[in-house]
Amino acid sequence: MNIALIGYGRMGKAIEEILIQRGHDVVLKISRTPLPEELKNIDVAIEFSKPEYAFDNLKVLLENKVATICGTTGWLENQDEVNKLAITNNTAFLYASNFSLGVNLFFELNQVLARMMNKYRNEYQINLEEIHHTQKLDAPSGTAITIAEGIIENTTYKTWSMEENSQEIIPIEAKRIENVPGTHIVQYTSDVDTIEISHTAHSRKGFALGAVIAAEWIWNKEGIFTMKDVLELN
Numbered sequence: 001m002n003i004a005l006i007g008y009g010r011m012g013k014a015i016e017e018i019l020i021q022r023g024h025d026v027v028l029k030i031s032r033t034p035l036p037e038e039l040k041n042i043d044v045a046i047e048f049s050k051p052e053y054a055f056d057n058l059k060v061l062l063e064n065k066v067a068t069i070c071g072t073t074g075w076l077e078n079q080d081e082v083n084k085l086a087i088t089n090n091t092a093f094l095y096a097s098n099f100s101l102g103v104n105l106f107f108e109l110n111q112v113l114a115r116m117m118n119k120y121r122n123e124y125q126i127n128l129e130e131i132h133h134t135q136k137l138d139a140p141s142g143t144a145i146t147i148a149e150g151i152i153e154n155t156t157y158k159t160w161s162m163e164e165n166s167q168e169i170i171p172i173e174a175k176r177i178e179n180v181p182g183t184h185i186v187q188y189t190s191d192v193d194t195i196e197i198s199h200t201a202h203s204r205k206g207f208a209l210g211a212v213i214a215a216e217w218i219w220n221k222e223g224i225f226t227m228k229d230v231l232e233l234n
Helices: 010-021 051-063 076-088 101-120 142-153 205-218
Strands: 002-006 025-030 044-047 067-070 092-095 125-132 159-161 169-176 183-189 194-200 223-225
Touching: 002 010, 002 051, 010 025, 010 205, 044 051, 044 205, 051 067, 051 076, 067 205, 076 092, 076 223, 092 205, 101 142, 101 183, 101 194, 101 205, 125 142, 142 159, 142 169, 142 183
Parallel strands: 002 025, 002 044, 044 067, 067 092, 092 223, 125 169, 159 169
Antiparallel strands: 125 183, 183 194
């Protein structure tokens, strides 16, 4: 495939390495919004930029009928509009807060545990913690938000917050520590014990490989997809 990398930071470079290993051609790699004339003959675009640039990037890509996967977090107030652009232009779009295979399995495990623990809301206090490198701009992480949403969908919790803590709110704590690729912890704590599940990334390679697998999967498709579709977790 001919691939465009929109966002050529550390993640973009990790993705490029895997793309080349798997026989793909990286024909465009930029850290700005692409121009329409740069998108000719692009099979799939992989967008890993910054929250403030993501919507403009996605708008140009989808208006030019480029199938796109996006791993940038912090822009989801525009997600409905982006989805409509993909459908209107008969192309494909896939957003994931995290492309790691392990994290997406963790999402599923989190939902199963949430359903089990909902019966014991009065006995256990929930807490969600995420730890990332100091260069990560958004907090909480998109992955932490996805985890919280998975809990909300399967329990009587109403929302999440980094500032409030009540019976209907999932508290999220975000920490920034040098050289931490990403750790997410869900805890249920009572007076007598703690139940905990966690995912710890050891490097960016897991995220990068998942992004490449998603790009390979989305090629020549139309519609709105998630990593559940890619990994057949539906």
